[in-house]
Amino acid sequence: MSVLTKQASGAAAALAAPARGTPKRGPSRRTNQRSGYLFLLPWFLGMLFTIIPFFASLYLAFTDYNLFTEPNFVGLANFQAMFEDPRLLQSLKVTFIYTFVSVPISLGIALLVALVLNRGLSGLSIYRSVYYLPSLLGGSVAIVMLWRYIFGNDGIVNGFLGWFGIQGPAWVTDPEFALSTLLVLNVWTFGSPMVIFLAGLRQVPTMYYEAASIDGASKWRQFRAITLPLISPIIFFNLIMQLIGSFQTFTQGYVMSGGTGGPADSTLFYNLYLYQKGFTEFEMGYASAMAWLLLMIIAIFTAINFIASKFWVFYDN
Amino acid sequence: MALLELPVKNKQKKEEAPEDALTGTPGTRFSRHLILCLVGLVMLYPLLWLISSSFKPSNDIFRQLGLWPENWDFSNYEQGWNALNQPFHVYLINSLIVVVFSIIGNIFSCALAAYAFARMEFTGRKLFFALMLGTLMLPGHVLLVPQYIIFSQLGWLDTYLPLIVPNFMATNAFFIFLMVQFMKALPKELDDAAQIDGCGPFRTFLRVIMPLCIPAMATTAIFTFISTWNEFFGPLLYIQNQDLYTVPLALRAFMDSEGQSMWGPMFAMSVVSIAPIIGFFIAGQKYLINGIATAGLK
Numbered sequence: 001m002s003v004l005t006k007q008a009s010g011a012a013a014a015l016a017a018p019a020r021g022t023p024k025r026g027p028s029r030r031t032n033q034r035s036g037y038l039f040l041l042p043w044f045l046g047m048l049f050t051i052i053p054f055f056a057s058l059y060l061a062f063t064d065y066n067l068f069t070e071p072n073f074v075g076l077a078n079f080q081a082m083f084e085d086p087r088l089l090q091s092l093k094v095t096f097i098y099t100f101v102s103v104p105i106s107l108g109i110a111l112l113v114a115l116v117l118n119r120g121l122s123g124l125s126i127y128r129s130v131y132y133l134p135s136l137l138g139g140s141v142a143i144v145m146l147w148r149y150i151f152g153n154d155g156i157v158n159g160f161l162g163w164f165g166i167q168g169p170a171w172v173t174d175p176e177f178a179l180s181t182l183l184v185l186n187v188w189t190f191g192s193p194m195v196i197f198l199a200g201l202r203q204v205p206t207m208y209y210e211a212a213s214i215d216g217a218s219k220w221r222q223f224r225a226i227t228l229p230l231i232s233p234i235i236f237f238n239l240i241m242q243l244i245g246s247f248q249t250f251t252q253g254y255v256m257s258g259g260t261g262g263p264a265d266s267t268l269f270y271n272l273y274l275y276q277k278g279f280t281e282f283e284m285g286y287a288s289a290m291a292w293l294l295l296m297i298i299a300i301f302t303a304i305n306f307i308a309s310k311f312w313v314f315y316d317n
Numbered sequence: 318m319a320l321l322e323l324p325v326k327n328k329q330k331k332e333e334a335p336e337d338a339l340t341g342t343p344g345t346r347f348s349r350h351l352i353l354c355l356v357g358l359v360m361l362y363p364l365l366w367l368i369s370s371s372f373k374p375s376n377d378i379f380r381q382l383g384l385w386p387e388n389w390d391f392s393n394y395e396q397g398w399n400a401l402n403q404p405f406h407v408y409l410i411n412s413l414i415v416v417v418f419s420i421i422g423n424i425f426s427c428a429l430a431a432y433a434f435a436r437m438e439f440t441g442r443k444l445f446f447a448l449m450l451g452t453l454m455l456p457g458h459v460l461l462v463p464q465y466i467i468f469s470q471l472g473w474l475d476t477y478l479p480l481i482v483p484n485f486m487a488t489n490a491f492f493i494f495l496m497v498q499f500m501k502a503l504p505k506e507l508d509d510a511a512q513i514d515g516c517g518p519f520r521t522f523l524r525v526i527m528p529l530c531i532p533a534m535a536t537t538a539i540f541t542f543i544s545t546w547n548e549f550f551g552p553l554l555y556i557q558n559q560d561l562y563t564v565p566l567a568l569r570a571f572m573d574s575e576g577q578s579m580w581g582p583m584f585a586m587s588v589v590s591i592a593p594i595i596g597f598f599i600a601g602q603k604y605l606i607n608g609i610a611t612a613g614l615k
Contacts (some may be wrong), residue, residue, distance in 0.1 A: 035518040036439030042426035047485030050452055053463035060462055116349060129602060130357040136594055140547040141565040142587035145572050146367050154379045156366060188360065195609050223336055248456050251549045255569060271458055279554060284462045292461045
C-alpha cells in the first residue's frame with residue numbers, strides 16, 4: 001500500500017513540476033461547489049432514505065399502524081403498553097444479560113490474547129488469522145445451526161463432559177441454559193476486537209518499556225502504567241462498538257430457537273421480539289415504539305460511556 | 318469524534334511493524350506457543366467438526382467425537398444439494414447476484430462520497446461529514462418499519478431490490494469513512510496536476526484517485542461480500558418466494574424441514590455455505606486486517 005502512495009507522490013511531483021510558476025488556476029469556486037454536490041448525489045439520496053424513515057418511524061411510534069389500515073394517533077399508548085408487556089421486559093432482560101456478560105468476557109479475552117501475541121512471537125500472523133476467522137462466521141446461519149447441534153443433547157459438548165462423568169444439561173431446550181450457548185458463541189468471535197487491540201498495541205513505542213525496565217518497573221507495573229493508558233482509547237472504541245452490536249443481536253436468537261425466542265422466551269432477543277411484533281403480528285406502531293426505546297437505550301449507554309471515559313480514557317494529543 | 322479517530326491513527330504506520338525481537342527464554346516462548354495453539358485448536362474445533370461431519374453417515378455423526386470419519390460418506394453433498402425445492406446451486410446463484418450488485422454499489426457510491434468528503438471544498442462539507450458519522454451509530458432497526466413500507470409500496474417485495482438498491486446510495490457509512498481515511502493520505506498535488514492536464518473532477522476521480530484506492534476498494538469489496546453473504550435479516554424480511562431464497566434462508570428452511578434426521582446433508586450444505594467466506598478470508602486477509610484496524614469494521 002505504501003509503495004502505491006510513494007509512486008503516486010512521485011508521479012505527482014513529476015506532473016506538478018512544469019506547472020510551477022504559473023498562476024494558480026483551476027475551476028471556479030462555483031463549479032467546484034457543484035461537482036462536490038454531484039459526487040455526493042448518491043449519498044444525498046441515501047440520506048433522504050435514512051432521514052425520512054427516521055422521522056416516519058418516530059411518528060409511527062405514536063400510532064396504532066398495522067400495515068393495512070390508516071395509522072391513528074394514540075399518544076403514549078404504545079410506550080405504556082411496553083412497560084406492561086411481560087415479553088418485552090423478558091426480551092430486555094435477555095438482551096441485557098447477553099450484552100453485559102458476553103461483551104466484557106470477549107473483550108477481556110481479546111485483550112489478553114492480543115497482549116500475548118504482541119510479545120514477539122514467530123507465527124503471529126497465523127495465530128491472528130486463526131483467532132480472527134470465527135468472527136467472520138459467528139453471524140452466519142450455518143454456524144448458529146452448528147451450535148444447536150454442538151450443544152444438542154448428544155452433541156459434542158455433552159460428549160466431552162461425559163468423559164469426565166458429567167451429565168450435561170439439555171443446553172438448547174432448557175430455558176436455564178439456552179442463552180448461555182449463545183454467550184459462548186459470542187465469546188467465540190473475540191477475534192475482531194483482538195485484531196483492533198493488536199493494531200493499537202503495536203503503536204505503543206517500545207522505548208517506553210525500555211525506559212521503564214531500566215527504572216526497575218515490573219511487567220505488571222509496565223502494563224498498568226504504560227500499556228493500559230495508551231490503549232485505553234481502543235478499549236473504549238471496542239467497548240462502544242461491541243455494546244451497540246450486541247444490543248442488536250437477531251440472527252443468533254432466531255436461528256437457535258427457530259424464530260420463537262424459546263424455550264420459554266429464554267432467547268427472545270429484543271430485536272427478535274421487535275420482528276415478531278412488527279412482521280408476524282403486524283403491530284407496526286408498537287414495533288416502531290420498540291425501535292425507539294432501543295435507540296434511547298443505546299444512546300444512554302453510549303452517553304454514559306462517553307462521560308465515564310473522561311475518567312479512564314487517556315488521549316495522547 | 319475522538320472515538321473514531323484513534324484507531325485510525327494506526328493507519329499512519331501502515332506497513333506491518335517489523336517482527337519484534339523474540340522475548341523470553343526458549344522455555345517461556347514454548348509455553349506461550351503451547352497455550353496459543355491450544356486456544357486455537359479449541360476455536361477451530363467446531364469448524365473442523367462441521368467439516369468432518371459433512372463426510373460422515375448421519376448415524377455416525379453424534380456417535381463419534383473424533384474428527385477423522387471412520388466411514389467416508391460423500392453422498393451427503395449430493396443429498397443435501399437436492400433436498401430442497403431447488404437444487405442448492407440456485408440458492409448460491411441467488412446469493413451471488415445480491416452480493417455482486419451490493420459490492421458494485423458500495424464501491425462506486427461510497428468512493429464518490431468519500432472523494433467529495435476527502436478532497437473537495439464546498440459549503441456544508443463539514444456538516445454533511447458529521448451527519449455521515451452520526452449514521453454510523455444509528456441502529457438499523459429504527460428505520461426498519463418505514464423502509465419496509467416504502468419497499469412494499471414500490472412493489473419490491475420478493476425481489477432483490479431492497480437488498481441491493483440501498484448499497485447504491487452510499488448508505489454504508491463505514492466504507493465511506495474507510496475510503497475518506499485512505500484518500501486523505503494521498504498527496505494533494507495529484508488533483509492539481511490532473512487539473513492542469515485538463516481533467517475535470519470526475520476524470521480526476523476516475524483516472525487518478527480510483528486506481529490508487531484499489532486497496533481500500535478491495536477492503537470494501539471483501540467486507541461487503543462477507544456481510545452480504547451472511548445477511549439473514551434482510552432476506553428474511555423481503556423474500557418469501559422459496560425459489561428466490563438466498564443461501565442463509567435456504568439453510569434455515571433445510572433445518573426446519575429435515576434438520577431432525579438428515580444431519581449429514583445439512584452439515585454438507587453448511588460447509589458449502591461458509592466455504593466462500595473462508596476462501597475470501599484466506600485470499601483477502603491483508604485487506605481484512607487492515608480494514609478492521611483502520612475503521613473498526615467487523
